[in-house]
Amino acid sequence: MNHIKFKRKGDEINLGKDIAIFIDLDNVYYGLKKYHMDPDHPEPDHNLFLRLQQYYGKDSIRMMEAYADFELLDISMMSLQRKRVHVNQVYGNGRGGEERKNASDIQLCLDVMEVLYKIPEVSTYVIVSADQDMVPLLDRLWLHGKRVELFCLFDESLSKSAQLPEFCDKTHNLFQFLNIPQYQNLSQLDRLIQNAVVQIYEWYEDPNNSGKSYGSTWIKKDFMRKLHISDVEANHLFTKLLRGKYLEPYEITVDGNIYYGYKVNLANHQVRMVVKIAGYMVG
Numbered sequence: 560m561n562h563i564k565f566k567r568k569g570d571e572i573n574l575g576k577d578i579a580i581f582i583d584l585d586n587v588y589y590g591l592k593k594y595h596m597d598p599d600h601p602e603p604d605h606n607l608f609l610r611l612q613q614y615y616g617k618d619s620i621r622m623m624e625a626y627a628d629f630e631l632l633d634i635s636m637m638s639l640q641r642k643r644v645h646v647n648q649v650y651g652n653g654r655g656g657e658e659r660k661n662a663s664d665i666q667l668c669l670d671v672m673e674v675l676y677k678i679p680e681v682s683t684y685v686i687v688s689a690d691q692d693m694v695p696l697l698d699r700l701w702l703h704g705k706r707v708e709l710f711c712l713f714d715e716s717l718s719k720s721a722q723l724p725e726f727c728d729k730t731h732n733l734f735q736f737l738n739i740p741q742y743q744n745l746s747q748l749d750r751l752i753q754n755a756v757v758q759i760y761e762w763y764e765d766p767n768n769s770g771k772s773y774g775s776t777w778i779k780k781d782f783m784r785k786l787h788i789s790d791v792e793a794n795h796l797f798t799k800l801l802r803g804k805y806l807e808p809y810e811i812t813v814d815g816n817i818y819y820g821y822k823v824n825l826a827n828h829q830v831r832m833v834v835k836i837a838g839y840m841v842g
Contacts, residue, residue, distance in 0.1 A: 576621035579674055579681045580611055583688035584627035585649070585663040587733075588634065590689060590712045593750075594742045595757045595837040599634050599642075604738045605836065608642045611685070611710075614736075617643070621681055624670060626663040664688065668696045675703060682706060687733075697726035710736060713743060739836060751796055754786055756805055756833045760823045764839070772811045772820030805830050 587598055587607065598607040612620065626647045629636055636646045647670070649663045667688070674681055684700050686693060689711035700707045709727040713734060724730040734743040745753065758781065762773050775797060782793040800806045807824040810817055823830050825841055834841050 576619060577680055577682045578615050578619050578685060579621050579671075579678075579683070580615070580623040580685040580687070581667050581671055582607075582623070582625040582644075583663050583667055583686075583690055583693075584625040584632070584634075586688045586690050587712075588627060588632050590714075591733075591737075594739065594745075595753065595833070596737070596739065596742075597634070597838045599638055600737075601838055601840070602835075607687070607733075607737060608639065608644055610736060611687075612642070615685070621678070622674075624667070626667045628663070664690050664692050668693070671696060671700070675700065675705070683708065685710065687711070694722075694726055701726065741832075742836075748799070751786060751788070752799065752803075752805065753833050755782060755796055755800060756823050756830055757837050758782075758785060759806070759821070760834050760837075760839065763822060770811065770813065772809055772818045773822070774818070774820045778821060803827075 600606040603609045623644045625644050626649050649666050683706040685708045687710040697707050707727045708729045710731045713732045734740050779793040779797050804827050806821040809822040810819050825831050
């Protein structure tokens with residue numbers, strides 16, 4: 560397990576470096592994954608780590624710590640390290656999604672308390688997490704006269720009973736901070752449309768599907784299997800995609816035979832935005 564390394568006095572000049580950032584990356588990663596959003600997004604305006612550096616200023620940040628079971632996350636540790644993020648590997652139960660469970664939040668809290676007592680110069684603590692278990696930590700930092708700022712997704716994952724914002728000097732909505740405000744209040748149908756667009760786009764990105772067309776029958780079967788919806792709902796969703804011009808017909812000729820299918824319509828601004836937010840480079 561990684562631990563925060565403290566420098567001896569005189570080893571480094573840290574004038575003005577009074578901000579410490581602690582990211583429960585396990586919590587944030589799966590929260591953003593619902594919107595096909597990568598916290599280490601290729602575009603700076605949507606990249607969590609670059610946005611934090613931009614907002615607080617690199618010269619003011621003393622440390623940026625990220626906690627997760629990186630073996631389960633589709634994210635590059637090297638990419639984070641290049642951004643001056645210290646990664647902390649915290650092993651979990653080996654499961655992903657909703658069944659995951661690890662000690663990221665516990666290790667984060669322990670490290671925050673260590674910094675609190677060993678580096679009194681840190682005056683601002685930035686916590687990136689929507690975990691309600693953070694309340695005692697936030698309260699303890701306040702009692703020690705520290706400024707506390709919280710970043711989290713203001714959606715159904717934020718516990719209303721925990722009232723996390725009440726234990727902070729300032730709260731930041733990650734939808735706004737990462738420049739994706741349009742995703743905050745998606746209806747169930749809008750989220751299905753978003754998932755369907757990304758699914759179809761990624762089907763064509765898969766090298767195994769090179770030279771193939773994605774037919775309507777297979778598209779709807781995959782909707783049922785991957786989106787966990789019924790046959791009727793899959794048909795309704797497909798019809799909605801066609802009428803909204805999210806899809807366009809696509810045909811391919813193989814050995815003199817024509818195969819018909821559908822691709823996402825990148826001429827549609829909304830489709831292009833969804834694919835771009837998912838981390839793909841489109842015009």
